[in-house]
Amino acid sequence: MTIAFRASGVNFDYQGVHALRGLSLEVGQGERIALLGANGCGKSTLLRILDGLCFPSRGTIEFCGQALTRDSLDREDFALQFRRRVALVFQNPDAQLFNPTVFDEVAYGPLQLRWPHLDVVRRVDETLAFMGIVALKERPPYRLSGGEKKKVALASVIVLDPEVLLLDEPTATLDPRSQSQLVDLIQNWRGTTKTVVTATHQIDIVEDIADRVIVMDAGAVIATGTPQEILSNTELLQKANLVRMHRHSHDGVSHSHPHVTRHSHK
Amino acid sequence: MSRLIESTLRRFARALSDALISEQIATRRGLLQSLDARVRVLALFALVLAVLLSRRILIIAALLAVAALLALASRVSLGLLAKRVWLVALGFTGIIAIPALFITPGPPLGKFASMTSTGLRSAILLITRVETAATLTTLLVLTTPWNYLLKALRELKLPAEVVTVLAMTHRYIFLLIESANQMFESRQSRMVGVLSSAEQRRMTARTAGVLLSKSIELSQDVYLAMQSRGFRGEVHALAGSRMTAHDFAALALAILAATAAVWIGR
Numbered sequence: 001m002t003i004a005f006r007a008s009g010v011n012f013d014y015q016g017v018h019a020l021r022g023l024s025l026e027v028g029q030g031e032r033i034a035l036l037g038a039n040g041c042g043k044s045t046l047l048r049i050l051d052g053l054c055f056p057s058r059g060t061i062e063f064c065g066q067a068l069t070r071d072s073l074d075r076e077d078f079a080l081q082f083r084r085r086v087a088l089v090f091q092n093p094d095a096q097l098f099n100p101t102v103f104d105e106v107a108y109g110p111l112q113l114r115w116p117h118l119d120v121v122r123r124v125d126e127t128l129a130f131m132g133i134v135a136l137k138e139r140p141p142y143r144l145s146g147g148e149k150k151k152v153a154l155a156s157v158i159v160l161d162p163e164v165l166l167l168d169e170p171t172a173t174l175d176p177r178s179q180s181q182l183v184d185l186i187q188n189w190r191g192t193t194k195t196v197v198t199a200t201h202q203i204d205i206v207e208d209i210a211d212r213v214i215v216m217d218a219g220a221v222i223a224t225g226t227p228q229e230i231l232s233n234t235e236l237l238q239k240a241n242l243v244r245m246h247r248h249s250h251d252g253v254s255h256s257h258p259h260v261t262r263h264s265h266k
Numbered sequence: 267m268s269r270l271i272e273s274t275l276r277r278f279a280r281a282l283s284d285a286l287i288s289e290q291i292a293t294r295r296g297l298l299q300s301l302d303a304r305v306r307v308l309a310l311f312a313l314v315l316a317v318l319l320s321r322r323i324l325i326i327a328a329l330l331a332v333a334a335l336l337a338l339a340s341r342v343s344l345g346l347l348a349k350r351v352w353l354v355a356l357g358f359t360g361i362i363a364i365p366a367l368f369i370t371p372g373p374p375l376g377k378f379a380s381m382t383s384t385g386l387r388s389a390i391l392l393i394t395r396v397e398t399a400a401t402l403t404t405l406l407v408l409t410t411p412w413n414y415l416l417k418a419l420r421e422l423k424l425p426a427e428v429v430t431v432l433a434m435t436h437r438y439i440f441l442l443i444e445s446a447n448q449m450f451e452s453r454q455s456r457m458v459g460v461l462s463s464a465e466q467r468r469m470t471a472r473t474a475g476v477l478l479s480k481s482i483e484l485s486q487d488v489y490l491a492m493q494s495r496g497f498r499g500e501v502h503a504l505a506g507s508r509m510t511a512h513d514f515a516a517l518a519l520a521i522l523a524a525t526a527a528v529w530i531g532r
Binding site for chain 1: 411412413416417434438484501503504505
């Protein structure tokens, strides 16, 4: 399998805190990966590093065999090609929606990447239709609901048809219907050439959105495996603060089990 | 409960409701709304310029009458203009104009020996100028959705960076109002009794501090989100649409009226 990203011994400090510590991982082209970890474990930082928005204080990052550094991204040819191929959806959609209307928001990326204007208009219209948000086209982002904002944020990167999609907590703050729509969308990319890396702490969607799971804790990778391998390892999930033991009683008999999946008491 | 919190919450609600009213007016079918946004900007700018250059009160009053007629033809109620513009402008300008009544040299005004007729003329000229210019500017803002106004400014060759800053200011001001509103509401829900004025000042300062740090954090994220979609220091935007004969005729009429007003009122 061709490697899209290779991180080797990556350290990253943020305001005196070690956000990433000696992190190493590989992401293959066409893989769907879930970065699983509790809040503050370094998932968002890792996604920003993979998107070339911040750079490791130690260690290296490669994208398709090329070093991803400040210098390489200062070169216009590499930067335009990289931004065209890799896209990040931020956890907070308000950070990503800064244009006066939804149409302008979705058109922003293609315009900065110097696409011909006719292509931009056509592609934006197609993307709005694909995401089912044509009705929002002329609306200002501050008048949208949380779910609508997330959809527009996703549309603003899908419009570029990137090879690699980095999603930071994409289902957070979404209502159940919008959540399942988003999961369906990621599921539809299975078997395509699209690489999808999703940072999440929601273990109930992992099996649907990933073929491989990378578990993070305190800025480092502590395990990788298939969703089934990871989700059946209760000890690992507890160590990563993803499940808690739930103690309760039935007919006077007390017992405890991890809150990970549905269960019956028979 | 603190009066400060109540009045602040009322002000936040008023700011949001004013924005909503403006948006509703901008989507009504009216004379100004039917014109291209660039024509609205240029035509109203020409009339404002005429107001500033004209020295005859009658001519400025005639332009104020034109502005009122434009408001009616654009389905903007005169009551709204009176509340939002005329009374506010009269209050502010009145304070500045009152001393002119007494200190401007000239023949005394009948029985009021301390006032001069030149002073009275100066005061009326100042007030009518401000009222008319403010009415025309408010009409532009009320009849043009903010996104069209920004687009028009961009198409009129205002630098893209300036337009982007204006767009973001407008976009994020609502987000920050919402944040501040939530902070005040959460305080209100946990408070009993009346705050002393020292406590009120401390609370306001703390809120301002938190909002400032929130806005700094958000601005950093927005910059990263822009970079992530290809921003490299220069904003690229879509080319503008074509103006119709109706637009050209309206623009010509406005320029003609402005020129005539300057000529007659010189």
